[in-house]
Amino acid sequence: AAQCGQRFAIEAFLRNLVADHESAPEVVILARTPCSEEVQSMLREPWARHVFYFIGSLLNSDDLERVCATKSKMTFVLCNINSSKPDDDDDANILRAATFTRQCPRAPLRLVVLRVNKLKVASNLGLPRSWCFALNSLKTSLAATNSLCPGVSTLVLNLVLRNVARPPHIRATDVPPWLARYMASTCYAMRGLMLDPSFAGKTFREAALECAKVGVLLLAVQSQETGQIVLNPSRMKLGRDTVAFGIDDGDDDYLEIADPRCADGPEVWVEALRECRRRTAAKRIHRVEQHTPAKQANAVFQRQASSLQPSSEETRQASSLPVIGALSSLMEADPSADRKRRADIEGRRDLPRSTSPQEQASGLASLAKQAKQFKATSSIGGHVIEAEHSYLTPLEVVEAGGHIVVALQGDFLWAQLTSLCSALRSRTKTPILAIGDVEAPSIMFDGDGRAVQTSDLFFVRGNLQSVSFLEDAGLPRAESFVALGVLAADNTDEMMIDLPHDLLAAIVESQLGRWGRARDLPLVYDFFSSKNLDQLPRRVKVEDAPDVGVRANLRYVAGEVLPRNEVLGSYAIAYSTPGALEVVDSLIQPFATDQKVCLLDILLRPEHVGKPYAEVAALAIERGAVPLGTVRAPSEEDPDQEGPVSCSVLMAWRAVFQG
Numbered sequence: 001a002a003q004c005g006q007r008f009a010i011e012a013f014l015r016n017l018v019a020d021h022e023s024a025p026e027v028v029i030l031a032r033t034p035c036s037e038e039v040q041s042m043l044r045e046p047w048a049r050h051v052f053y054f055i056g057s058l059l060n061s062d063d064l065e066r067v068c069a070t071k072s073k074m075t076f077v078l079c080n081i082n083s084s085k086p087d088d089d090d091d092a093n094i095l096r097a098a099t100f101t102r103q104c105p106r107a108p109l110r111l112v113v114l115r116v117n118k119l120k121v122a123s124n125l126g127l128p129r130s131w132c133f134a135l136n137s138l139k140t141s142l143a144a145t146n147s148l149c150p151g152v153s154t155l156v157l158n159l160v161l162r163n164v165a166r167p168p169h170i171r172a173t174d175v176p177p178w179l180a181r182y183m184a185s186t187c188y189a190m191r192g193l194m195l196d197p198s199f200a201g202k203t204f205r206e207a208a209l210e211c212a213k214v215g216v217l218l219l220a221v222q223s224q225e226t227g228q229i230v231l232n233p234s235r236m237k238l239g240r241d242t243v244a245f246g247i248d249d250g251d252d253d254y255l256e257i258a259d260p261r262c263a264d265g266p267e268v269w270v271e272a273l274r275e276c277r278r279r280t281a282a283k284r285i286h287r288v289e290q291h292t293p294a295k296q297a298n299a300v301f302q303r304q305a306s307s308l309q310p311s312s313e314e315t316r317q318a319s320s321l322p323v324i325g326a327l328s329s330l331m332e333a334d335p336s337a338d339r340k341r342r343a344d345i346e347g348r349r350d351l352p353r354s355t356s357p358q359e360q361a362s363g364l365a366s367l368a369k370q371a372k373q374f375k376a377t378s379s380i381g382g383h384v385i386e387a388e389h390s391y392l393t394p395l396e397v398v399e400a401g402g403h404i405v406v407a408l409q410g411d412f413l414w415a416q417l418t419s420l421c422s423a424l425r426s427r428t429k430t431p432i433l434a435i436g437d438v439e440a441p442s443i444m445f446d447g448d449g450r451a452v453q454t455s456d457l458f459f460v461r462g463n464l465q466s467v468s469f470l471e472d473a474g475l476p477r478a479e480s481f482v483a484l485g486v487l488a489a490d491n492t493d494e495m496m497i498d499l500p501h502d503l504l505a506a507i508v509e510s511q512l513g514r515w516g517r518a519r520d521l522p523l524v525y526d527f528f529s530s531k532n533l534d535q536l537p538r539r540v541k542v543e544d545a546p547d548v549g550v551r552a553n554l555r556y557v558a559g560e561v562l563p564r565n566e567v568l569g570s571y572a573i574a575y576s577t578p579g580a581l582e583v584v585d586s587l588i589q590p591f592a593t594d595q596k597v598c599l600l601d602i603l604l605r606p607e608h609v610g611k612p613y614a615e616v617a618a619l620a621i622e623r624g625a626v627p628l629g630t631v632r633a634p635s636e637e638d639p640d641q642e643g644p645v646s647c648s649v650l651m652a653w654r655a656v657f658q659g
Helices: 007-017 037-043 061-066 086-103 118-124 135-148 152-157 177-185 204-213 260-264 267-283 294-306 312-316 325-330 335-346 357-371 394-400 414-425 467-472 499-515 530-535 564-576 580-588 613-622 653-657
Strands: 027-031 051-055 075-077 109-113 132-134 189-194 217-222 229-231 243-248 404-409 432-436 457-461 480-485 523-527 561-563 597-603 626-634 642-652
Touching (some): 007 037, 061 086, 075 086, 086 109, 109 118, 109 564, 118 132, 135 152, 135 523, 135 564, 135 580, 152 564, 152 580, 152 597, 152 626, 189 267, 189 580, 204 217, 204 613, 217 580, 217 626, 394 432, 394 457, 404 414, 404 499, 414 432, 480 499, 499 523, 561 564, 613 642
Parallel strands (some): 075 109, 109 132, 432 457, 523 561
Antiparallel strands (some): 189 243, 217 243, 597 642, 626 642
């Protein structure tokens, strides 16, 4: 059963839910209003033959009986990504979910709200936190990850989305080699299992090495002491009936390392997962609230970094590809060489510092004038722990360069900005400059545009369609650029929903050549609909490829766009693999989920390039890292060929500050 919105908002979710045509479940859409023409058209398509539409409500016991809700394997209560009143819709969906759990206490449920602060409301109504997720939190954390490790969002989402397959009308010879390899990689998916009893007593690292030999990448296990899913606990001793999550290519190789009982179906490990949660509920280590104020993220970050005491220059130029002690044999030994080759793979370069104040005089003066427009205070109910800033004003941030610029396309984005900054602050101290033609709330920023609670976060008001303002904000010398926003009315034309981002992208990217940043400025756009990606200008010239779907779009592949409907579609994995959503949540929100590891990129040494991936992966596992995949850049000489290679790994996050 699902409570959801319009076609473009739910199509990706439904397609992922019934992706396996041979074992596709029967899906009931339960909605309060009659089926629209566009949804009727969707349900007549061959892929949707197992999807049925009922008019009713989760609040009505008679409607629940009509759709046999008590017998459902999973019930989803989904947010409407096109809602013009997200708070009201979230409250209504929380009420539906809470009422459903009271009437059907043994029926599994997953609730997806839009806003992070609504997770607390759901918890107050008695809904388990492992059942509740916030779409905006997932999206902004993906954006934060992409701004530091471009392309990682695609890597993570492909683990829980359906395969990208070549349509029958397209010949294999018409598919470029890079696209063929990418499409083949999407067959790798996350799988849950119960480990064979022979693994009892071994450490996670030892088990991961054995699993790698049969083609299964062990990613996480459920702690039998807390019930929490833990990513890469290298030194944890495994017990009997340990539930694990790994990545394989969809065949049955995993049965070689699984408990023999798993051959009978997923019910065995799913029941073990739930039984462990029931047994440990009283003493479970509760994960940090996803809506935790940014000041707590700062405190954790500062505690972890304080003992290492990096220099101020290292802090300001925090690298997303650090040399990590135990992994140094995999990586560039010379830091300067690492930075140079890192620029090739990520499209970044050592950003120049301002050498002549006169060169920036007009822009900085404009920025200073705008920064003084605010009438803000630095107190919140008289109880505020002020953030410690390395910069006094936005002008200093712009002069220094190397900052992250976040564009806000509306005045409803402050909660998302907080979530984005919390995700960034858990990994880097790079200064953040938020810009937009909106008025900053006084509870977040003081009169000079400094954030009250988040370190080195600043805001300046201005017109996002003005090139001079973008230059004043230091975009030509920024580390990365993230654009959040777009709130659509319920009846907005789908093809026009992303118009603000289309215009902003056209303006920014028309200037990249003049700024000397045509290839090396990481961009991330928060899109509503994946159908609108073709409206963006083409940034990289490569051989024309056939249209095999939005997830093969170059912008999506590179992690430059985050279509909300595709992100929402990832939640369908909860039907086939309960617990997988928590793994994804932990991958991109390690701080919010109380993990001890984080996801980062390392640039491989030249001697490892060209070796079998399995060989390099085994070397990484031996050193305590879990490799998730590679990020490849096009060659400078031939864009259709591959250039430098980096590897995305899960590593103990204290190591992020080493080297």
